[in-house]
Amino acid sequence: MDGSVSGAPQTPLRTVDVARATGYSLQQVRDLERLGVIPPAARSSNGYRCYAPIHLRALRAYRGLAGAVGPVEARQVLAELRTRTVAEAASAINEAHVRLARERAEALRAQRALEAIGAEADRAGPAHQGEHPGEGVDEGEGDWMTITELAGALGVRPSALRFWEQEGLVAPERVTSLRARRYGLPAIRAARIVVALRSAGYGVPAVRETMASLHRLDGLDEARDVLSRRLDQIAVRTVALLQAGPDLAGVVTSAHEPEAL
Structure with a gap:
């Protein structure tokens, strides 16, 4: 659950809110944004980062994927998922399952x-x-x-x-x-x-x-x-990948729904 209500306006999340919700440190959240693991945060009028539920979803997806394939590959995959078609993104995730089975x-x-x-x-x-x-x-x-x-x-x-x-x-x-x-x-x-x-x-x-x-x-x-x-x-590692499944799916579908950001 990302805490959002369908159709209701979403309150922007601060960096500290995201860190508390995901278990990452403030610096890790910023670093993972810089590395492209999560989408760029919007900025408020005073320059502070404003995050949304999709950022929580992406960070949870990264945690599970990193446990399955390692942090380096997980960073690469998460950064690419948002730029791929749904079919290409699904194939990339499926490849992780295939590799573990192999x-x-x-x-x-x-x-x-x-x-x-x-x-x-x-x-x-x-x-x-x-x-x-x-x-x-x-x-x-x-x-x-x-x-x-x-x-x-x-x-x-x-x-x-x-x-x-x-x-x-x-x-x-x-x-x-x-x-x-x-x-x-x-x-x-x-x-x-x-x-x-x-x-x-x-x-x-x-x-x-x-x-x-x-x-x-x-x-x-x-x-x-x-x-x-x-x-x-x-x-x-297989269980970690399975647990990340819903969040990975959310990352992929949200990439084709810009209004979700």
């Missing part, structure tokens, strides 16, 4: 890959654990993938896979005479886990240590915890 799907694939590695280690027995982690059938994958195919499946650039290879995180299991990389199931599984760990904010040294320890029980447990926390974080 991140969750990839984290779940990484979980399955990790469990497959653990199962293979159990079948191999203590004497052979870690020799060929992850061999076997991985549902949904072929026998081999090229670097382009694997990069596309993971949503990363081929250069990222080359970098991970240099860092000892993921290695192709075959390089043809033309130096074309081919990744088998163990490498595909490892790559999925690397993507999830990197997305969770782990640096290359920490990822390297985790990948090297996957044949150990404690290594598997640590990776399981990381992936579980990753899924929890995605769930929190």
Whole structure:
């Protein structure tokens, strides 16, 4: 609710009113206006800012969107929503939902890959654990993938896979005479886990240590915890985006109703 009554004149809101209603500081409200997150405020005859319910709506929308996609991207999206058509704005918001769904799907694939590695280690027995982690059938994958195919499946650039290879995180299991990389199931599984760990904010040294320890029980447990926390974080971000939905819709529709300002 933005406190307005349909058809009734709206009392201008002061900066302090907006700050109190949204939980932002006075300076944050001014900064977010300067960055284009909220529309420019009208000015009174004495030069003071005069805000309206649309500014409250935009700030609430920004808070939820920032929780879902990060503050930098949220600022960019909110600044652009008012200049786009309704269809373009709706598509931009929908893309955030799609990205979160994609991140969750990839984290779940990484979980399955990790469990497959653990199962293979159990079948191999203590004497052979870690020799060929992850061999076997991985549902949904072929026998081999090229670097382009694997990069596309993971949503990363081929250069990222080359970098991970240099860092000892993921290695192709075959390089043809033309130096074309081919990744088998163990490498595909490892790559999925690397993507999830990197997305969770782990640096290359920490990822390297985790990948090297996957044949150990404690290594598997640590990776399981990381992936579980990753899924929890995605769930929190998804809820934040859902909560921002009505306010985001209000920002979009108000952009085509100048009288609302």
